Structures are given as structure tokens and as C-alpha cells.
Amino acid sequence: MIRVAQAPRPDWRAGFDRIGFTFHDLPSEGGRPYWQEEAAYGFASAEIDAIEAATAELFARCMDAVEHVVRHRRFAEFAIPTPLHDLVERSWDEDDPTLYGRFDLALDGPARPDGSVEVRDIRMLEFNADTPTSLVESSAAQWQWLRESRGAESDQFNLLHELLVEQWAHVRAERFGVAPGARLHLASLHDGGDGRLIVEDFDTVAYLAETAREAGFDPKQIFVEQLAFDADARAFVDADGERVERIFKLYPWEWMAIEQFAALLPETRGATAWIEPAWKLLLSNKQLLVVLHELFPGHPNLLPAFRSPAPLADVDRVMKPLLGREGGNVTLIRADGTIEAEQPGDYGAEGFVFQQRAGFARFDGRTPVVGSWVVGETPAGIGIRETSGPITGDLAEFVPHFITDPRPAGRPADPDHAEESA
Known part of the structure; x- marks a missing residue:
């Protein structure tokens, strides 16, 4: 693993605007x-x-952890309100x-004279399983x-677009059992109370809507604030009065769980299908780290974690x-008890x-955190x-990656259509 200097493309902003990535200039460090x-x-x-193997392993162990929590009904440890315990179990x-x-991973290993690091240690920091951006x-x-910076023969670990379309198609046909053209609502929060559009969430949902369209859904992008409950029909509806039967929401379950309509979620389970599902409440919670360490002590991809210091x-x-999100209220504590x-x-x-604090490879005074994606159950790429x-907080910068040696035999072919359809 190495960090290399690159010359920015002169028109990179315009190129990103064309594919629906418009929040590239959000202010970061400095x-x-x-x-x-x-x-x-x-x-x-x-x-x-x-990284791919560690991601698959971690996902499997997370599924084991959810099964354990559900069977032993340890929902209270995750601060899930009691009225929703049965909903999560079901x-x-x-x-x-x-x-x-998206798993957040710490990578570490011995440094080489050329400034690179030989990655030998891959550790899970957390799992952003409900509303990953x-x-x-x-x-x-x-x-x-x-493609524009390193040429047509270059490669990176990035199968996200193809696997998202594939997973949407599976969900539509095999899980929901609906024909092409079925409606899918996709929702994000419009603003945080100041009236200003949350562009990152909007663009993310717009991209997911496009992948859902390729998979045969008829997507309708809305805002969470537009969702309402029709008391006569006993169903959720959008601003046009259309029933919401299937909905992807980039909106945390833990927020839904404490809002006024939370009591309606168990009642409407058969009428409205939510993606991500309610069981993701157990994965998007840091208590998962404690349960994983309890079940798999000494696992090479896990860090010891406890509710007590x-x-x-x-x-x-x-x-x-x-x-917590985006590093909010995170505290680093040294072995002697002082706060770093x-x-x-x-x-x-x-x-x-x-x-326990992870070891991180550092490059030029920078610390990278690898976001390793899972689509369905399949490792899909990194950011x-x-x-x-x-x-790593909300001012951290996104930096691209590439693979330094030729594509191994069997690695999928160039997915250029991902760029064109975003």
C-alpha cells in the first residue's frame, strides 16, 4: 500500500457534475x-x-452476532425501544x-524504504450497515x-455499480416477487432544520434510484419529510397520496424508532417493506463490537471491545x-488514562x-480509513x-485508489457503464 502524488484533472468538477456527484466541494480540513x-x-x-477476504469474513461473523442477539433477545443492550424488539426479531x-x-477498516503493517506499507493487519473499526454514505x-x-487519470488498462477494487443492480434485481424478483416496472420509493432527509438541502444524501439516493431503475424498478425519489400516514387506509403514503409499499430510506432506524409514527411500524409491516430492514438496527450500533468480541475473542480482524473501560x-x-456518526463524541484515551x-x-x-485502539498505517502525515463495501453478502469495493x-470525522477527505499490479485472472472486466449511468 502506497500513497502517491497525482496531478488533478483540470476539469474534474465538471466531470463529476455530469455523473451526479455534486457535493465534491464540501469543505474539508483547512x-x-x-x-x-x-x-x-x-x-x-x-x-x-x-481486504476482500476480511470483509467477507467480517460480514459472516456479523450475521452470527445478529443471530445470537435475536435468539437471546439482547435488544436492550442496543438501546432499542421495547415496542420494537419483536419487530427486529421478526x-x-x-x-x-x-x-x-460499509465496514470501516484500519490497515497496518511494516513500512518499506520506498514509503509503502506491507498490509498485514486488517481490523474492523465499525460497520455502517443502515445508512452508509x-x-x-x-x-x-x-x-x-x-479511467481518465490512469488509463484504460488500470484497475481498482470497484464492482459497486454492477453488484447494486444485481442485488436490486434479486430483491425485486426473488424477494418482493414483483414484475419489472414495480414502484420503489427512495427517501432521504431534505434538511437538518435550516431548509438547506442535504446534497450528499440527495445525490446518494439519486444514484441508488438509477441502479434500481436498471434492475427493473420504477423509482420515485422523495424526502422523508413527505412521508405521511393515511389513518383510513392504515398505510404510509407520499406527498401525492400514493401508497408506499416498498421504500429505501437513507434515514437511520434509531431515529425512526423514537419518532411519533414508530408505533405504526409493527402494524404496517406487511404493507410497507423498508430497506434497510429493521434487523439492521443490530449492525449499525457500536454494541455490535462488544458482542463480536464476546463471541469471537482473539479474531484477527476484530479489536477487543467492552461496555466498561x-x-x-x-x-x-x-x-x-x-x-454516533462521523466521529461525533469519540474520545481517544491513552493507556495512562489521559485524553489524547x-x-x-x-x-x-x-x-x-x-x-482497543487500532494500529494505522500513516502516509505523509495522513491516516487513511478504508471503507469496504458489501452489497447483499458480497464484498464490492473500497473507498x-x-x-x-x-x-476520522466529517472533515475527512475522500482519496481515490488503484491497483498497482495487473488485474488477476478472473477479475471482472471493465465496468465503464457505471460511470455513464450514475
Whole structure:
């Protein structure tokens, strides 16, 4: 793994605007744009294979953890309101379909004289399983960058577009059992109360709507604020009064669980299918880290994690809120108990977990976190966010990647249509 300097494309902004990635200039560290192509990360194909294998392994162990929690009804540990316990259990037992998720991974290993790092250690930091973002940039945007910056023979670990279309098609035909042309609503939050469109969420849902269209759905993009409940029909409807039978929502289940209409979710289960499903409440929660360590102690891809700091009193550790996002309310604590860094935020009332601090490869004063995607049950690609600080927060920048050696035999062919259809 190596970080190399790159010359930015002169018209990269216009190119991204054309494919629906319009939030590339969101302010990042020091006011720099969120998207950064002044550098890129290169991986040997063997390292990509290791990341892919670790991702598949972690997903399988997460499924084991959900089964354990459901069978032992440990929902209270995840701060899930009691009225929704049966909904989560039923959602899991009836195998409600999932679309995607993103593991955040720490990579480490010995440094080489040329500045590269031999990746030997891959550790799970958390699983963004309910509302993962950085999808458009991981899929269409960095593929466009790869082709225009490194040529037609270049490669990267990026099968996101193809696998999203494939998974949508599976969900439509095999899971929902509906014909091509069936309606699918897709929703994101319009704003955080200030009236300003949350562009990142809007673009992400627009991209997912396009992949759903390719899979045979008739997508309708709406905002969460437009959802209503028709008391006479006992059904959720959109702003046009159309019944919402199938909906993808880029909106956290933990927020839905405490809102006024939460009591209607069990009642309307047969009338409205939600993607992601209710059982994802168990994966998008940092208590998952504790359960995974409990079930699989010493696992090479997991870090020790506990609800109490006592078992980690003699090592560097991280305190994370159960439901935190973008590094909010994360605190880094040294082995001697002093605080190295902490991030402000609005989380923590629901409780914290304590995770042993991971080792990270650092390059030019930057720390990369690898987002490793799963579509359905299949590892699908990676995206990288990096920061100069010790906590990866909402100001971290997205940096593209490439594979440094030729494509191994059997790796799928060029998915250029991902760029064209985004």
C-alpha cells in the first residue's frame, strides 16, 4: 500500500457534475474540497484480495452476532425501544432483504524504504450497515477518475455499480416477487432544520434510484419529510397520496424508532417493506463490537471491545457512543488514562463502548480509513477517507485508489457503464 502524488484533472468538477456527484466541494480540513485527487492510494492485488477476504469474513461473523442477539433477545443492550424488539426479531427471522453496508477498516503493517506499507493487519473499526454514505464517490466518481487519470488498462477494487443492480434485481424478483416496472420509493432527509438541502444524501439516493431503475424498478425519489400516514387506509403514503409499499430510506432506524409514527411500524409491516430492514438496527450500533468480541475473542480482524473501560485500562483505547456518526463524541484515551483527542457531537446519551485502539498505517502525515463495501453478502469495493488528525470525522477527505499490479485472472472486466449511468 502506497500513497502517491497525482496531478488533478483540470476539469474534474465538471466531470463529476455530469455523473451526479455534486457535493465534491464540501469543505474539508483547512477548507480544502472533500474530494482530493492530488494523491491516490495504490494497493497490490494481494492486498486487495486480503481486504476482500476480511470483509467477507467480517460480514459472516456479523450475521452470527445478529443471530445470537435475536435468539437471546439482547435488544436492550442496543438501546432499542421495547415496542420494537419483536419487530427486529421478526425482520430477522423472516429474512427481510438488505441492499448494502460499509465496514470501516484500519490497515497496518511494516513500512518499506520506498514509503509503502506491507498490509498485514486488517481490523474492523465499525460497520455502517443502515445508512452508509460515500457511495457515489466510491462507485462512479473514483471509477471516472481511474479511467481518465490512469488509463484504460488500470484497475481498482470497484464492482459497486454492477453488484447494486444485481442485488436490486434479486430483491425485486426473488424477494418482493414483483414484475419489472414495480414502484420503489427512495427517501432521504431534505434538511437538518435550516431548509438547506442535504446534497450528499440527495445525490446518494439519486444514484441508488438509477441502479434500481436498471434492475427493473420504477423509482420515485422523495424526502422523508413527505412521508405521511393515511389513518383510513392504515398505510404510509407520499406527498401525492400514493401508497408506499416498498421504500429505501437513507434515514437511520434509531431515529425512526423514537419518532411519533414508530408505533405504526409493527402494524404496517406487511404493507410497507423498508430497506434497510429493521434487523439492521443490530449492525449499525457500536454494541455490535462488544458482542463480536464476546463471541469471537482473539479474531484477527476484530479489536477487543467492552461496555466498561476496565478491561482495557492498560492499553490505548477509544470511547465510542453506541449511535454516533462521523466521529461525533469519540474520545481517544491513552493507556495512562489521559485524553489524547476528543470530538464534539450530539451523541452519547444512549451509552458508550470502549474499543482497543487500532494500529494505522500513516502516509505523509495522513491516516487513511478504508471503507469496504458489501452489497447483499458480497464484498464490492473500497473507498478511502483520510485525515491529518487521530479521529476520522466529517472533515475527512475522500482519496481515490488503484491497483498497482495487473488485474488477476478472473477479475471482472471493465465496468465503464457505471460511470455513464450514475
